[in-house]
Amino acid sequence: MRGGFHLSTLFQNYARRSIHLVKGSGTVVTDDKGQDYLDFTSGIAVVSLGHAHHALVKAVKQQSEKLWHVSNLFESPEQELVAEKLVRDTPFSHAFFCNSGAEANEAAIKLARKHTQKNVIITFEQSFHGRTFGAMSATGQAKVREGFGPLLETFRIIPYNDEEQLEAAIDGDVAAIMLEVIQGEGGVHQVDPGFAQKVTDICKSNGILLIVDEVQTGIGRTGTRYAYEQTALEPDIITLAKGLGGGFPIGAMLGSKELFHSFGPGSHGTTFGGNPLAVAVAQTVVDIVFKKKFLEEVEDKSNYLIEKIQTVLPQEQFAVRGAGLLLGIECDEDVLPFIQQAEKAGLLLVQAGVNVVRLLPPLTVTYEEIDQAVDILAAILLKEQIAHS
Structure with a gap:
């Protein structure tokens, strides 16, 4: 420790988040303090079948x-x-x-x-x-x-x-x-x-x-x-x-x-x-x-997720685009504060550019998990919208 800061032996080429994830199952990951999070980053579109798929x-x-x-x-x-x-x-x-x-x-x-x-x-x-x-x-x-x-x-x-x-x-x-x-x-x-x-x-x-x-x-x-x-x-x-x-x-x-x-x-x-x-x-x-039924389920989940977002968020303020389970919600401002608030509420997200929240859940995400994630995100975005109105 020097000046209150830990000197890492790693190059600081990543803007790392403060939480330390230690395990995961499906869409849920857990940090070293026992806090669970819905992972709508999938390691940035990597864990396609969720964490620790059997x-x-x-x-x-x-x-x-x-x-x-x-x-x-x-x-x-x-x-x-x-x-x-x-x-x-x-x-x-x-x-x-x-x-x-x-x-x-x-x-x-x-x-x-x-x-x-x-x-x-x-x-x-x-x-x-x-x-x-x-x-x-x-x-x-x-x-x-x-x-x-x-x-x-x-x-x-x-x-x-x-x-x-x-x-x-x-x-x-x-x-x-x-x-x-x-x-x-x-x-x-x-x-x-x-x-x-x-x-x-x-x-x-x-x-x-x-x-x-x-x-x-x-x-x-x-x-x-x-x-x-x-x-x-x-x-x-x-x-x-x-x-x-x-x-x-x-x-x-x-x-x-x-x-x-x-x-x-x-x-x-x-x-x-x-x-x-x-x-x-x-x-x-x-x-x-590559099974036909699996791909059809991805499309069904995508349609459900888009409809859910468009139902709870005003479309004139929050435009949804993308395909499948690679979706973006465009906002009027920098979305980093929203992503930080979502993390505190138990939802992990990632940006796409400055003003777009990217949604990348595992392809195995459940409809219940989609509901939970959208509810968290909507509460944050709508609260911010009211604060600025």
């Missing part, structure tokens, strides 16, 4: 007693099995496994540039693709990019959902367009249907690859396996992470068969990516989430 615990336990790690120099039938499930009934034919969303996006950037032998990738304002140098250069948020000196110069960042700006950005140097169906970190902004069709048309007519970043939206989060399936987008590459491991670190890139020969031996790699523990968990997650 099937995932079993998968980790069984695999941990067999094999933890083996180099990717050796064949992996387990990786093959998960890859087959991820690409089934999609435009994709091959998968690459890594450890995170940023790594998946780095792989996608490399593959697009290597395959096309072009350097420019078009991305969008308020996008978020990760914090490694390539992914950070692709990200359309100044706060993420500032302070690191010159970034990769071959990204053209243009306004999201702006067809004229998109057309103006196209030339013979463009290798790919890279976007999120819903900009989770950037404010829960969805791709417009017309813009999605425009992107697809431009990519087809110009021989440009389309990369869809599904790190936050994929694996059932929006009510379908992948969010692009609800749009006119026809990606050549998608990237996955977060919900794919249900809390265990894993990322993936899926690509079309035309790209196969551009990622040959030595073109890319990872020491830990697709290790046996991660793959065992991912296989279990996919087996559960």
Whole structure:
């Protein structure tokens, strides 16, 4: 202790909250003082099946007693099995496994540039693709990019959902367009249907690859396996992470068969990516989430949650947007105080930009838990609205 403050041995690159969570079950987490919270962050869209899901615990336990790690120099039938499930009934034919969303996006950037032998990738304002140098250069948020000196110069960042700006950005140097169906970190902004069709048309007519970043939206989060399936987008590459491991670190890139020969031996790699523990968990997650009934329940819960919010909150003050169980409530002011108040009341939330409360409950959240969470949030937001009226 010095001056009343604890000197941490950790770099302070996270604005950490003061509570210390020690266990969880489903949607409920508990801190070291025994206080329970409804977790509507899901580790930022990660614990898709809730905390300590019995099937995932079993998968980790069984695999941990067999094999933890083996180099990717050796064949992996387990990786093959998960890859087959991820690409089934999609435009994709091959998968690459890594450890995170940023790594998946780095792989996608490399593959697009290597395959096309072009350097420019078009991305969008308020996008978020990760914090490694390539992914950070692709990200359309100044706060993420500032302070690191010159970034990769071959990204053209243009306004999201702006067809004229998109057309103006196209030339013979463009290798790919890279976007999120819903900009989770950037404010829960969805791709417009017309813009999605425009992107697809431009990519087809110009021989440009389309990369869809599904790190936050994929694996059932929006009510379908992948969010692009609800749009006119026809990606050549998608990237996955977060919900794919249900809390265990894993990322993936899926690509079309035309790209196969551009990622040959030595073109890319990872020491830990697709290790046996991660793959065992991912296989279990996919087996559960990709069931038609499970995805229908996610959509039903989404509709219920949206209707509940719109019933208790004035829509002229609080706009709801998003899809599935990735929703945002736009407010007229900075939402950080609301999130702090919700935490004290037993509800964990996360921001999306300055003025949007993001709701990311586990896909297994119950209707009762939805009721409880909305009641807490409504009491806080309506109290603030009355105070300002």
